[in-house]
Amino acid sequence: MLDYLQLDYDLKVVFPPNGDTRKPEFLKLNPQHTIPVYKEGGFVINESRAIVTYLASKHDKSGKLLPASDHKARATVESRLYFDAGTLMKRVMDIIVSLERHFRNRSALDYYFRNFL
Numbered sequence: 001m002l003d004y005l006q007l008d009y010d011l012k013v014v015f016p017p018n019g020d021t022r023k024p025e026f027l028k029l030n031p032q033h034t035i036p037v038y039k040e041g042g043f044v045i046n047e048s049r050a051i052v053t054y055l056a057s058k059h060d061k062s063g064k065l066l067p068a069s070d071h072k073a074r075a076t077v078e079s080r081l082y083f084d085a086g087t088l089m090k091r092v093m094d095i096i097v098s099l100e101r102h103f104r105n106r107s108a109l110d111y112y113f114r115n116f117l
């Protein structure tokens with residue numbers, strides 16, 4: 001979104017598997033310990049959809065990304081954002097968790113078969 005809007009920014013890479021989101025300096029920015037986080041001076045906001053809608057409402061001069069007066073167009077944009085947050089991501093996460101479980105169990109079973117049978 002920042003690139004699309006041709007805004008300058010300073011990207012700080014945070015890698016959750018290394019524990020970066022649990023470090024005290026990160027928790028001061030976002031106690032929910034999630035990325036992305038957007039910081040603009042003293043203003044800090046997390047939640048990806050809140051970040052993109054903030055940026056669109058502030059910087060998209062065309063008004064097409066987040067229509068303010070075309071209520072139906074705005075409702076369509078919000079419908080997509082809610083679908084992403086409430087339905088799509090939940091299902092993607094369910095799949096990832098079940099794959100993780102499957103492969104963890106499977107390697108445990110493989111180990112069992114190789115070593116004990």
Ligand SMILES: N[C@@H](CCC(=O)N[C@@H](CS)C(=O)NCC(=O)O)C(=O)O
Binds near residue numbers: 021035047
């Ligand atoms: N609803 C949040 C989800 C953010 C989220 O779960 N981010 C994950 C990475 S995709 C994260 O930061 N996990 C690290 C942690 O929970 O410590 C958003 O859209 O910003």
